[in-house]
Amino acid sequence: MADDEEDISIGRIPELYKPPALLPIAQLRDQLLYAIETHPVTIVVGETGSGKTTQIPKFLFQAGWCNKGQQIAVTQPRRIAATSVAARVAEELNTQLGQQVGYSIRFEDVTSANTQVKFVTDGLLLREMLVDPLLKRYSVVMVDEAHERSLSSDILLGLLKKVLRKREDLRIVVSSATLEAERFLEYFNPDAEEKVFGKTREEYGRIIGIEGRTFPVEVQYLLEPTNNYVETAVDAVMSVHENEGEGDILVFLTGREEIDDAIDLLGDRIADLPSTSQRLMPLPLYAGLPTEDQNLVFRKSPPNTRKVIFSTNIAEASITIDGIVFVLDSGYVKLRNYDARLGIENLNVVPVSKASATQRAGRAGRTRPGKCFRLYTETAFERLEEATFPEIQRSNLAPVVLQLLNLGITNVVRFDYLSPPPSSLITRALDLLYSLGALDANARLTKPLGARMAELPLEPMLSKALLQAANPEFGCLSEMLSIAAMMTLQGNAFVSHDGNKKQLDNARRKFAVEEGDHLTLYNVYEAFVKSGIQNVQWCHQNHLNHKNMVKAVSVRKQLAAYLDRFGVKENALTSSSSGVLRVGGLPLAERVRRCLTTGFFAHAARMKSDGSFTTVDGKTTLWAHPSSVFFHRKADWVIYTEILSTRDKIYIRDLSTVSMDWLTEYAPEYYKVKEGRR
Numbered sequence: 112m113a114d115d116e117e118d119i120s121i122g123r124i125p126e127l128y129k130p131p132a133l134l135p136i137a138q139l140r141d142q143l144l145y146a147i148e149t150h151p152v153t154i155v156v157g158e159t160g161s162g163k164t165t166q167i168p169k170f171l172f173q174a175g176w177c178n179k180g181q182q183i184a185v186t187q188p189r190r191i192a193a194t195s196v197a198a199r200v201a202e203e204l205n206t207q208l209g210q211q212v213g214y215s216i217r218f219e220d221v222t223s224a225n226t227q228v229k230f231v232t233d234g235l236l237l238r239e240m241l242v243d244p245l246l247k248r249y250s251v252v253m254v255d256e257a258h259e260r261s262l263s264s265d266i267l268l269g270l271l272k273k274v275l276r277k278r279e280d281l282r283i284v285v286s287s288a289t290l291e292a293e294r295f296l297e298y299f300n301p302d303a304e305e306k307v308f309g310k311t312r313e314e315y316g317r318i319i320g321i322e323g324r325t326f327p328v329e330v331q332y333l334l335e336p337t338n339n340y341v342e343t344a345v346d347a348v349m350s351v352h353e354n355e356g357e358g359d360i361l362v363f364l365t366g367r368e369e370i371d372d373a374i375d376l377l378g379d380r381i382a383d384l385p386s387t388s389q390r391l392m393p394l395p396l397y398a399g400l401p402t403e404d405q406n407l408v409f410r411k412s413p414p415n416t417r418k419v420i421f422s423t424n425i426a427e428a429s430i431t432i433d434g435i436v437f438v439l440d441s442g443y444v445k446l447r448n449y450d451a452r453l454g455i456e457n458l459n460v461v462p463v464s465k466a467s468a469t470q471r472a473g474r475a476g477r478t479r480p481g482k483c484f485r486l487y488t489e490t491a492f493e494r495l496e497e498a499t500f501p502e503i504q505r506s507n508l509a510p511v512v513l514q515l516l517n518l519g520i521t522n523v524v525r526f527d528y529l530s531p532p533p534s535s536l537i538t539r540a541l542d543l544l545y546s547l548g549a550l551d552a553n554a555r556l557t558k559p560l561g562a563r564m565a566e567l568p569l570e571p572m573l574s575k576a577l578l579q580a581a582n583p584e585f586g587c588l589s590e591m592l593s594i595a596a597m598m599t600l601q602g603n604a605f606v607s608h609d610g611n612k613k614q615l616d617n618a619r620r621k622f623a624v625e626e627g628d629h630l631t632l633y634n635v636y637e638a639f640v641k642s643g644i645q646n647v648q649w650c651h652q653n654h655l656n657h658k659n660m661v662k663a664v665s666v667r668k669q670l671a672a673y674l675d676r677f678g679v680k681e682n683a684l685t686s687s688s689s690g691v692l693r694v695g696g697l698p699l700a701e702r703v704r705r706c707l708t709t710g711f712f713a714h715a716a717r718m719k720s721d722g723s724f725t726t727v728d729g730k731t732t733l734w735a736h737p738s739s740v741f742f743h744r745k746a747d748w749v750i751y752t753e754i755l756s757t758r759d760k761i762y763i764r765d766l767s768t769v770s771m772d773w774l775t776e777y778a779p780e781y782y783k784v785k786e787g788r789r
C-alpha cells in the first residue's frame with residue numbers, strides 16, 4: 112500500500128476538509144481491496160458521503176490496478192459529477208487534472224496518455240464500447256450511483272455482464288443504495304449450476320456495506336403542506352438566513368424556469384435586508400448552464416456572504432459542495448416520460464423518491480454537520496416511492512437500440528436487461544430507426560448509414576439529417592454542421608441581461624428568418640464566427656452567451672472530424688451563407704429544411720388558426736416556445752427538433768417550415784404505409 116501517498120494528500124487538504132483517512136470507508140480499505148481482488152463483481156453499499164466515489168478509485172489506483180498499463184473507469188450518471196469528482200480525486204492524489212486523473216464527457220475530453228483513473232459519464236463509456244467492445248483498456252470499471260437506474264447505466268450493466276463472461280481479469284464495482292444491492296448481485300451472479308471461469312455463484316460477487324457517515328444531518332419537515340414550493344423555498348432561505356448559523360444553502364427545485372423565478376423572488380427579498388447584515392449570493396445550477404458558470408457553485412463564498420445555490424437534481428448525487436450546511440428540498444423533480452404512441456418525450460414534474468430525498472439531504476453533512484429542511488410534511492415523505500422508476504422503462508429507446516445493434520447485439524428484445532423495457536418502447540424504437548434508414552427490413556443495421564448514425568454522438572434523428580447533408584441533393588453540410596452544433600446548446604445560445612426579456616427578444620429578432628429557428632441558429636453561428644471567436648463584447652451586445660458560442664465552435668469541429676473519418680468532407684461549394692447558392696435548382700434555405708426533414712419527419716406539426724400546433728394525427732396540441740420564430744409568426748407545416756413540457760402545455764422549440772409533401776417524400780414508409788395509424 113502507498114501509505115506515504117495518502118499522507119501527502121492529507122497534508123494538502125485545507126483544514127475544513129475531513130481527511131480522507133478518517134472517512135468511514137477508510138476502515139474497510141483492505142476488506143474492499145480483497146473483495147475486488149477475489150471477486151469479479153463487488154457491490155458497495157454505503158451512506159451518502161461515506162467515501163465511495165472519491166476513495167474507491169484511489170484505493171484501487173494505490174493498490175496497483177493501473178500498473179499493467181490499464182486504467183480504472185468510474186462512471187457517473189451526470190456530467191457535473193464526473194468533472195467535479197475527477198477534480199477532487201486529482202487534488203487528493205496531488206496531480207494535475209487531466210494527468211493521472213482525468214475525465215471524459217461528451218464533447219469534452221480532459222485526459223492524457225498518463226491518465227490512469229478516468230471519470231466518465233455512463234453514456235460515454237457505452238460509446239467507448241463501440242471501439243473497444245471488451246473495454247480492454249480498463250482493469251476495473253466502477254459504476255457509481257447505479258441505484259439511480261439511469262438508462263445508460265442500466266444498459267452498461269447489461270453489457271458489462273456479458274464482458275465479464277469473456278474477460279477473467281476484469282473487475283466490476285457497483286455502488287448502490289441499500290435497496291437495490293441484492294438485486295444487482297443477483298443480476299450478475301451465475302445460475303445455481305453454472306460456473307464462470309471456475310467460480311460458483313458464491314465466489315462470483317460480494318456485497319460490502321459501509322457503516323456510518325461523515326457528519327450528522329438533522330432532517331426537518333413542514334407541519335402543513337405548501338401549494339407553492341418555489342415561494343416556500345424562498346421563505347425558507349430567508350428564515351435560515353435570519354435564524355440559523357453560518358453556512359451556505361443548497362435548494363432543490365425542478366427546472367430552469369423555477370430557478371430563475373426563485374432567484375428573482377429572492378432578489379426582491381434581499382433588497383429589504385439591512386445593509387449591515389451578511390450578504391446573500393444566489394447562484395443557479397442546471398444542466399444547460401455553461402460549465403464555467405456551473406463551476407461557480409464550487410467557489411468559496413466571498414467574506415461576509417452566504418451562497419444560495421438553486422439547483423435541479425443535477426446536484427443530487429455524488430457531488431460535494433464544500434460549505435453547504437443547509438439543504439432545502441422541494442420534494443419534486445422533473446422526470447422524462449416517453450409516450451411511445453405519440454413519439455413524444457415529456458418532462459413531468461413529479462414527487463421525488465425516498466432514495467432521491469436521502470441523496471439530497473446527503474449533500475449536507477459532508478464537510479461539517481448540516482440540516483435538511485424538507486419542504487413537505489413527514490406524512491408526504493412516508494408516502495413517497497422507495498426508488499425512482501428505471502429510466503429504461505420510460506424513455507425513447509432509439510439511441511440505445513442503435514448502439515446495441517452496432518455492438519453486435521442483434522436481438523435487442525432478448526437482451527438481458529436489469530429491468531426489461533415495455534415492448535411498445537422497443538417496437539417504437541425499431542420502427543423509427545427503420546424509417547430513418549438505419550435498419551433494414553430484418554432489423555439489421557444498414558451500412559454505412561445506420562453504423563455511422565450509431566457512431567455520431569448525437570441523437571439518431573439529428574445524426575441522420577447531418578449525414579444526409581453531404582448528399583448532392585441537399586449539398587448543405589457546412590450549414591448543417593453549424594446547425595447541429597448550435598442545437599447541442601439546447602436553447603442556451605442567448606442570455607438575458609438582468610432578466611430583461613424584451614431586450615432579449617429584440618436581440619433574437621435581429622437574426623431571425625422566416626423559414627424558422629434552424630436557419631436562425633445558423634445565422635447566429637455565422638455572425639459569431641465573423642465577429643471573431645474571442646469577441647466577448649459582440650456577444651454581450653447581441654445577448655449571446657460567449658462561452659456557449661465557443662462551445663458550439665468546438666462541437667462543430669468535433670462533428671466535422673467524425674464525418675471526416677467517414678470520408679465525408681465539408682464541401683467548400685456549399686459553405687455560402689448568402690442563401691442564394693443553388694444546387695439542383697433549389698435555394699440553400701430550402702435544401703437545409705428538406706435535409707432536416709429527412710431526420711425529423713416524425714416530429715411534424717401543423718399550425719392552427721389560434722397559433723398553436725397539432726401533431727399529424729391531430730391528437731396532441733403543441734405550442735411554439737417563446738424563443739421560437741413562430742411564437743409570433745404564422746406558419747403551416749413545421750418540423751420541430753425539441754420538446755419541452757411544463758405542467759400545462761407542451762412546447763416545441765427549434766421549428767422550421769416544411770412542405771407536407773416532403774414528409775411523404777423522405778419518409779414514405781412512416782407516413783404512407785401506416786397512414787391509418789398516424
Ligand SMILES: Nc1ncnc2c1ncn2[C@@H]1O[C@H](COP(=O)(O)OP(=O)(O)OP(=O)(O)O)[C@@H](O)[C@H]1O
Binds near residue numbers: 165166432
Ligand atoms: N470537493 C470536496 N471538497 C471537500 N470535501 C470533499 C470533496 N469531495 C469529497 N469530500 C469529502 O469526502 C467525503 C466523501 O465523498 P464521496 O463523494 O467519496 O462520498 P460518497 O460515499 O460517494 O457519497 P455519495 O453517495 O453522496 O456520492 C465527503 O463527505 C467529504 O467529506
